[in-house]
Every structure is written in structure tokens, then in C-alpha cells.
Amino acid sequence: MVKRYILFDHDGVLVDTEFWYFQAGARALAEIGVTLDEDQYLSDMGQGLGTWTQAKAAGVDEETIARQRAVRDAYYQEYLRTESIETEGVVDTLAELSKFVRMAIVTTAKRADFDIIHEKRRICQFMDFVLAREDYTLAKPHPEPYLTGLDRMGASREETLVVEDSARGLRSAVAAGIDCAVVHNEFTKGQDFSGARYRIQTLAELKEIILNSG
Numbered sequence: 001m002v003k004r005y006i007l008f009d010h011d012g013v014l015v016d017t018e019f020w021y022f023q024a025g026a027r028a029l030a031e032i033g034v035t036l037d038e039d040q041y042l043s044d045m046g047q048g049l050g051t052w053t054q055a056k057a058a059g060v061d062e063e064t065i066a067r068q069r070a071v072r073d074a075y076y077q078e079y080l081r082t083e084s085i086e087t088e089g090v091v092d093t094l095a096e097l098s099k100f101v102r103m104a105i106v107t108t109a110k111r112a113d114f115d116i117i118h119e120k121r122r123i124c125q126f127m128d129f130v131l132a133r134e135d136y137t138l139a140k141p142h143p144e145p146y147l148t149g150l151d152r153m154g155a156s157r158e159e160t161l162v163v164e165d166s167a168r169g170l171r172s173a174v175a176a177g178i179d180c181a182v183v184h185n186e187f188t189k190g191q192d193f194s195g196a197r198y199r200i201q202t203l204a205e206l207k208e209i210i211l212n213s214g
Contacts, residue, residue: 001158002214003101006206007149007178010107010114012165013203014123015085018187024076025051028068034058046167046191048141073110080116093203094126100210105130106149106162108139128153141171146178161213163206167191181209 012018026036044053052065104127111132118124138144162173165185173180174195181198
């Protein structure tokens with residue numbers, strides 16, 4: 001069936017933030033004597049877990065984790081404001097795709113972080129809506145985020161394409177019954193993407209997928 005809708009993941013797809021989220025967590029854990037192992041972190045993230053899994057395994061108590069979570073969030077927002085997080089060609093690609101499909105963002109990013117990222121960017125002008133972490137109950141890899149996106153868009157599964165860069169996001173899309181294109185991300189490239197309908201190197205390849213669908 002012709003693809004008329006695209007639901008984009010955000011971090012690692014439209015902006016290059018994945019590494020800086022990891023760095024913020026690593027910095028916060030280092031302050032309490034825990035080294036965040038990158039390979040284990042990526043494995044945990046693929047399962048819907050994250051930074052604090054390793055902290056708990058190291059015996060860090062919940063009160064300390066809560067404190068350092070706030071520290072991590074502050075470091076991450078610092079990076080969002082100061083580091084280069086651009087993904088080359090995104091605005092031009094979205095402008096071209098907007099001729100053929102309706103688009104939205106379905107992200108696990110918190111709304112506060114999302115708003116910082118898009119203070120001066122032109123990505124959201126092409127989107128019908130944005131679903132951030134506060135807009136649904138269960139996070140990826142649960143299907144709820146993408147099912148919520150389908151409902152909000154008024155779209156069928158068959159007419160929709162999800163664009164992801166992580167195993168966690170891919171599992172969410174597959175569980176929702178939606179075809180998924182996984183775009184290359186150097187940070188997540190070692191994850192399991194065997195369930196993807198498409199594997200692409202850049203977002204520019206989406207136009208061909210859309211035009212050849214149906």
C-alpha cells in the first residue's frame with residue numbers, strides 16, 4: 001500500500017543527540033564513582049533500559065540515583081545548547097518529503113529537552129504534531145507511542161512508515177504493526193535491526209521508498 005504518512009523518531013534520526021545523552025549520563029555517574037560502560041549501555045537501551053541500570057548493578061541507592069538523574073538532565077541540556085547536533089540535509093529532505101506525505105515526530109525525549117533543541121531549528125514546521133515522552137504512558141519498545149501516533153494522525157498501519165535509529169524504537173514500530181526504515185547512526189549501528197523493512201544510510205533515501213510504495 002502507498003505510504004502516505006511518516007512517523008519519525010527524533011534523537012539520532014532528525015538530530016544527532018544520542019552520543020551527548022550518553023555523555024551526560026557518564027558524567028553524572030562518574031561523580032559517584034561509577035563508570036558507564038558504553039557497550040552495556042547500548043545493550044540496555046535496546047531493551048528499553050538505560051543509564052541507571054548500571055548504577056543499580058553497582059549498588060547505588062535510589063536516593064542517589066534520583067539526585068544524579070537531575071544532574072544528568074542538566075548536563076544533557078547544557079550539551080544541547082552548546083554542542084553540534086545537526087544531521088546534515090534534514091531540512092531539505094523534509095521539505096521534499098512534505099510534497100508526498102504527512103509527517104509527525106514520536107519521541108521518547110522529554111518535552112523540555114525537545115523544546116531546547118528546536119528553539120532555533122526549522123524541523124517542526126514540516127510536522128503535523130509532536131508526541132514527546134509526556135504524551136503517552138508506556139515508552140518504547142512498547143507499541144503505545146506509535147499506536148498513539150497512528151491514532152493522532154488518523155492513519156492506518158499499512159499507509160504509515162516509521163523511521164528509527166535504535167533497536168528499541170524498531171521493536172516499538174514492529175509491535176505496533178508498522179513498517180520501519182532504520183537509518184544509519186554510528187552510535188547505534190551495532191544493535192539488532194533484523195526486524196526492519198528498510199535499512200538506509202541517509203534520510204534522503206526515504207523519497208524513493210515513498211514513491212515506490214504501493
